[in-house]
Amino acid sequence: MSRQEITIGLFGFGVVGKGLWDVLEQTPGLKANIRKICVKNHDKPRPISTDHFTFEKNDLLDDKSINVIVELIDDPEAAFEIVTKAMQNGKGVVSANKKMIADHLEELLEMQKKYEVPFLYEASCCASIPIIRNLEEYYDNDLLVSLEGIVNGSTNYILTRTSEDKISYEQALQLAREKGYVESNPALDVEGFDAKYKLIILLLHAFGIVEQPENIFNLGIQRLGALELRLAAEKGYKIKLIALARKLENDKVIAFVMPQFVNPASRFYTVDDVFNGVQTETSFADKQFFIGRGAGAFPTASAVLSDISALSYNYRYEYKKMSQESLSLSNDFSIEVFVRFQHKDEVPTSDFISITEKYRSADGHYIVGRIGFDKMIKCSWAQNPGVSILLTPAFNAEPYLHKEQDALKSEGVGIRIQDTKSFG
Amino acid sequence: MSRQEITIGLFGFGVVGKGLWDVLEQTPGLKANIRKICVKNHDKPRPISTDHFTFEKNDLLDDKSINVIVELIDDPEAAFEIVTKAMQNGKGVVSANKKMIADHLEELLEMQKKYEVPFLYEASCCASIPIIRNLEEYYDNDLLVSLEGIVNGSTNYILTRTSEDKISYEQALQLAREKGYVESNPALDVEGFDAKYKLIILLLHAFGIVEQPENIFNLGIQRLGALELRLAAEKGYKIKLIALARKLENDKVIAFVMPQFVNPASRFYTVDDVFNGVQTETSFADKQFFIGRGAGAFPTASAVLSDISALSYNYRYEYKKMSQESLSLSNDFSIEVFVRFQHKDEVPTSDFISITEKYRSADGHYIVGRIGFDKMIKCSWAQNPGVSILLTPAFNAEPYLHKEQDALKSEGVGIRIQDTKSFG
Numbered sequence: 001m002s003r004q005e006i007t008i009g010l011f012g013f014g015v016v017g018k019g020l021w022d023v024l025e026q027t028p029g030l031k032a033n034i035r036k037i038c039v040k041n042h043d044k045p046r047p048i049s050t051d052h053f054t055f056e057k058n059d060l061l062d063d064k065s066i067n068v069i070v071e072l073i074d075d076p077e078a079a080f081e082i083v084t085k086a087m088q089n090g091k092g093v094v095s096a097n098k099k100m101i102a103d104h105l106e107e108l109l110e111m112q113k114k115y116e117v118p119f120l121y122e123a124s125c126c127a128s129i130p131i132i133r134n135l136e137e138y139y140d141n142d143l144l145v146s147l148e149g150i151v152n153g154s155t156n157y158i159l160t161r162t163s164e165d166k167i168s169y170e171q172a173l174q175l176a177r178e179k180g181y182v183e184s185n186p187a188l189d190v191e192g193f194d195a196k197y198k199l200i201i202l203l204l205h206a207f208g209i210v211e212q213p214e215n216i217f218n219l220g221i222q223r224l225g226a227l228e229l230r231l232a233a234e235k236g237y238k239i240k241l242i243a244l245a246r247k248l249e250n251d252k253v254i255a256f257v258m259p260q261f262v263n264p265a266s267r268f269y270t271v272d273d274v275f276n277g278v279q280t281e282t283s284f285a286d287k288q289f290f291i292g293r294g295a296g297a298f299p300t301a302s303a304v305l306s307d308i309s310a311l312s313y314n315y316r317y318e319y320k321k322m323s324q325e326s327l328s329l330s331n332d333f334s335i336e337v338f339v340r341f342q343h344k345d346e347v348p349t350s351d352f353i354s355i356t357e358k359y360r361s362a363d364g365h366y367i368v369g370r371i372g373f374d375k376m377i378k379c380s381w382a383q384n385p386g387v388s389i390l391l392t393p394a395f396n397a398e399p400y401l402h403k404e405q406d407a408l409k410s411e412g413v414g415i416r417i418q419d420t421k422s423f424g
Numbered sequence: 425m426s427r428q429e430i431t432i433g434l435f436g437f438g439v440v441g442k443g444l445w446d447v448l449e450q451t452p453g454l455k456a457n458i459r460k461i462c463v464k465n466h467d468k469p470r471p472i473s474t475d476h477f478t479f480e481k482n483d484l485l486d487d488k489s490i491n492v493i494v495e496l497i498d499d500p501e502a503a504f505e506i507v508t509k510a511m512q513n514g515k516g517v518v519s520a521n522k523k524m525i526a527d528h529l530e531e532l533l534e535m536q537k538k539y540e541v542p543f544l545y546e547a548s549c550c551a552s553i554p555i556i557r558n559l560e561e562y563y564d565n566d567l568l569v570s571l572e573g574i575v576n577g578s579t580n581y582i583l584t585r586t587s588e589d590k591i592s593y594e595q596a597l598q599l600a601r602e603k604g605y606v607e608s609n610p611a612l613d614v615e616g617f618d619a620k621y622k623l624i625i626l627l628l629h630a631f632g633i634v635e636q637p638e639n640i641f642n643l644g645i646q647r648l649g650a651l652e653l654r655l656a657a658e659k660g661y662k663i664k665l666i667a668l669a670r671k672l673e674n675d676k677v678i679a680f681v682m683p684q685f686v687n688p689a690s691r692f693y694t695v696d697d698v699f700n701g702v703q704t705e706t707s708f709a710d711k712q713f714f715i716g717r718g719a720g721a722f723p724t725a726s727a728v729l730s731d732i733s734a735l736s737y738n739y740r741y742e743y744k745k746m747s748q749e750s751l752s753l754s755n756d757f758s759i760e761v762f763v764r765f766q767h768k769d770e771v772p773t774s775d776f777i778s779i780t781e782k783y784r785s786a787d788g789h790y791i792v793g794r795i796g797f798d799k800m801i802k803c804s805w806a807q808n809p810g811v812s813i814l815l816t817p818a819f820n821a822e823p824y825l826h827k828e829q830d831a832l833k834s835e836g837v838g839i840r841i842q843d844t845k846s847f848g
Contacts, residue, residue, distance in 0.1 A: 019708075023708050026707065027567070029567075029748050029749075127709075128706075128709035128710065128712060129712060130558060130562040133558075133561065133562055134554060134558070137557065137561065137734075138554040138557055138730055143451070143453075267694070267715065270691070270694060282552075282726065283450065284443075284447050284722040284723065284725060284726035284729070285551075285552035285716065285717060285722065285723045285726040285727070286552065286716070286717050286722075286723060287716070287717075288552060288553060288714070288715065288716035288717075289713075289714070289715040289716070290712070290713070290714055290715075291691065291712065291713040291715075292709065292710070292711070292712035292713070293709060293710050293711075293712075298708040298709065298710075299708065299709045299710060301708060302706065302708035302709035303709070305708070306562055310561075313742075318737075324453050325453075
């Protein structure tokens, strides 16, 4: 198979950009070289000669000898502008910017068609785990049922610290800051937005669904309090931030990001620190699990490199699922959740379909029960930063047909306290 | 991307063949239909109409409307004959027959070139884990350092039973027989040959190496005795059958199949029953781990289906590593092993580079020490069915330069009993 030589215009020379430079230096087999690097900050000292750099983006975008733009900058809107111009100029593009991709998914799909250029972004999801490529190429006809993952390394590091070092969420966050694992504004990570952007990209390659970030619910780990951390330790659980997409029935797919109590029988239990783990489930092959480093200069650069190599073989995503299936998202399902709150009666039991546990103490109260997802995300208590909501170990998302359930409720059987049994 | 319609001639209607039939029935999206099925046994009752079957292989091989032959029979030599004729007739081929592929690797590579036909065999290795496709497509330039796996579901089931049910190897084998997890002649599985055939296929896609089965060492689980099973339980280890390939240095690669004591810190520890697990390690992305069902009708049929789907997109293996690297196998390395034997002095300490433990009891004796691999596989005691050899948890394969080591030995420092420390 003939292989195209790749001449790269690189945007950004942060951790990943520098990692890519180093990795390319050690990969002589791949005929790819970086022609020029565009950076923003004039004064920052850099470890390689200033000859390699420019501060003018058009030096790269208008250079006809450059056939691939690799975009590794932080600012999603500036990145989108760069990617747009690059595609218009007929250049292939590699990006790791999940926020930019999630925010502009539809436009990016259109531009790939219009300008007939490839756009690859394996590094945007789970760094070293080749999950996009596998969804695109392998989970093709053996129909995918679900995809579930720990997809954010920063929060997984924080959660691992709370569990292993028996420290609070705030203390663990501080540790992560010191290690440089979170941004100076960690909200994107800890509030589950980063995980949601990745979920949006995975939804496209898993189920052919294009969705806006504002239409998918995300709850991060920022509300975790002492009571649920203690409970996890007592029960031998860990808490993990899970991004999930699952086909229910009637061509409906559910998707959200939420923290979950995970028991030792789950493969997610062993995915700690900055590692990511993704579980796929198909109709015929049952469950498969992928584990790898979810962050870091070299693992991310390695994924970027793999895309560059794929471009040299003229690879592009075919988005096969978009033409194969016609699925859409739905919030009409129910899940079992653990809800911790501070003020008595803050969370009314009447919002639940059924309740299995109620707990009251001076340290806080909690309810474990099944609730309609659509109902939950609209409840005012669910918006309260003092209310912590986690999926139970077997939260069993089930289709929730409002009418039927509401009819039951009006007959007075809607709310029932089941046999008291510890959740999980 | 245009998609080719697939008309299949199927050889074999055993567990996997029947599984493929069922899976195709439930996959209307894929335009693939089975034109005819060739079977051997005239008298066997079959769950679908006899119209679908023939006993004459040329009914399939000479049928011009059939563009893909799917070969799922047991007999490797008959399978090779079918595959050869199919390729000569210009048909694409899908196979799950690891023995046939490993035995005829070179010829199969040549025929693919000569007749310009695709030959796919994802189902031959680890059933539902897409390991060949990932090695071929993804682990491309981020240079692969090692590949290590539990690749045989039958032996993993037997080993899981010895550990969980505290029964002997013989009892566990009997259980596996009753469950239908091993063939009537289980030697291919339990003696590590099946794992070796898979390793040979993986070596090609991981490192571009073509090797004959007789040149790769395999030791199975058939020698496992009470002493090492008890020891594993006492130390909190599990025993797993590991197939391994690792790049050492100077373009040398080591490869073998051996049982290993595995500690809980290893990801292999959690891969039980008929599940398979494969760990890859690359220069930049560190370690990645894939887990999935390694056997069974549907998981295997799912992998076959995935190959059929790939053929519909005109996919074929490019064997990229063969043109990128020039690696060869070597036995010049040392490993740390546990060797259990029955007769005093049956295993001379002078065969070892260094020894960390010696144990004697009425139940048997053992030595833990570092040994040259080439030396070990040539020792007469290593051929003795009464001698059980396992890798220690951190067996650390290291380059072994005979001359240097032998020089040390002649200076009287070659054999030393190190500080007594329990292995691992």
